[in-house]
Amino acid sequence: MPRLLATDLDGTLVFRHGADRDDARALATWRAGGDLLALATGRSVGLVRRAVDAVTASTGVTLGYDYVVCASGTTVLDGAGRVLRTRALEPGQVAAVAELVMGRGDTALFASTLDRDLVLHDPTGFGDDPRVYADHFSAATLAVALEASVVALPVYVPDPDLADALAARIEAELGLAAPRSTNFIDVVAPGESKAVGLRRLIEHLSGRGTPVSETIALGDSWNDLPLFEACDRSFAMAHAPRQVRQGATDVAASVAQALEGLGGRPTAPPTR
Structure with missing residues (x-):
């Protein structure tokens, strides 16, 4: 074997x-x-x-x-x-994460589907950095994401203390999984x-x-x-x-x- x-x-x-x-x-x-x-x-x-x-x-x-x-x-x-x-997120779950994140100036929100990656909110400029495949991402509105089959919502959070607090809040208030990696929270369906x-x-x-x-x-x-x-x-x-x-x-x-x-x-x- x-x-x-x-x-x-x-x-x-x-x-x-x-x-x-x-x-x-x-x-x-x-x-x-x-x-x-x-x-x-x-x-x-x-x-x-x-x-x-x-x-x-x-x-x-x-x-x-x-x-x-x-x-x-x-x-x-x-x-x-x-x-x-x-397994995709439900549109209501996407909307709830967006409401929590998109008003902030210290985080960026992306949406991943099986065939494309969208930038929903990026005051940090992270998605424009050529070292992170700036040519790969497409700017999109929340309405576009709500119509798509979104499997993950990567949240760019460069502040580790904020990342800990925000991940905990997403899990406690929205009931979603929010696994952390360096500078990112990847919001996905519960239990994933x-x-x-x-x-x-x-x-x-x-x-x-x-x-x-x-x-x-x-x-x-x-x-x-x-x-x-x-x-x-x-x-x-x-x-x-x-x-x-x-x-x-x-x-x-x-x-x-x-x-x-x-x-x-x-x-x-x-x-x-």
């Missing part, structure tokens, strides 16, 4: 400059040895594609993968991009998380007659903690916050270092 590795993207595999070649090669070798790779991220479907392209462009190693658990677990795709499972998405994926694999022998998670932020708990083994990146490191079974300086101790058949990874 194959093992299943679920790796976070931002802050774990993907950084401002792209990715490290050793990390990309380690993931390619993992798959070449017959094990499965899932990208587990708060990113939307479209932004996962951008991240994969950035890894390949910066390392020269093709980042292949078998599955994607994205939009903070609400959406599961196979390697060909087919949707295996997704990367861990829930991974469990759905494992159920899908078992239903197809492909059970996995072991699950391993890699991550660096608070929204990875449920993923760590759902897996047999977990690696927090060494730069992760203390709470995240304490929630993992292991700590590693990089993806490549984490995979060193997991073994597997060494096979040359594909390059472009």
Whole structure:
């Protein structure tokens, strides 16, 4: 039976400059040895594609993968991009989050669907930064978002104290899930998380007659903690916050270092 590795993207595999070649090669070798790779991220479907392209462009190693658990677990795709499972927010829930956030000058509100990413409110200018794929986002009104099938509402909050308070308020007052990562709250339907998405994926694999022998998670932020708990083994990146490191079974300086101790058949990874 194959093992299943679920790796976070931002802050774990993907950084401002792209990715490290050793990390990309380690993931390619993992798959070449017959094990499965899932990208587990708060990113939307479209932004996962951008991240994969950035890894390949910066390392020269093709980042292949078998599955994607994205939009903070609400959406599961196979390697060909087919949707295996997704769950959207209700229009009233989108409106309630917008009412809470859109009057503020210190946060930005985005809306993610399966095929596009919308900017609803951005006094911070975050969405205009070319380093965050400024060409990817489309400005839209709340009315447009209410007519769309929104799977996640990413809220950009650069102040960590405000992020803690706002996430708690969203969960307590609106009854929605609000997993936190660095500078972001990803508001999703109640009960959703990367861990829930991974469990759905494992159920899908078992239903197809492909059970996995072991699950391993890699991550660096608070929204990875449920993923760590759902897996047999977990690696927090060494730069992760203390709470995240304490929630993992292991700590590693990089993806490549984490995979060193997991073994597997060494096979040359594909390059472009």
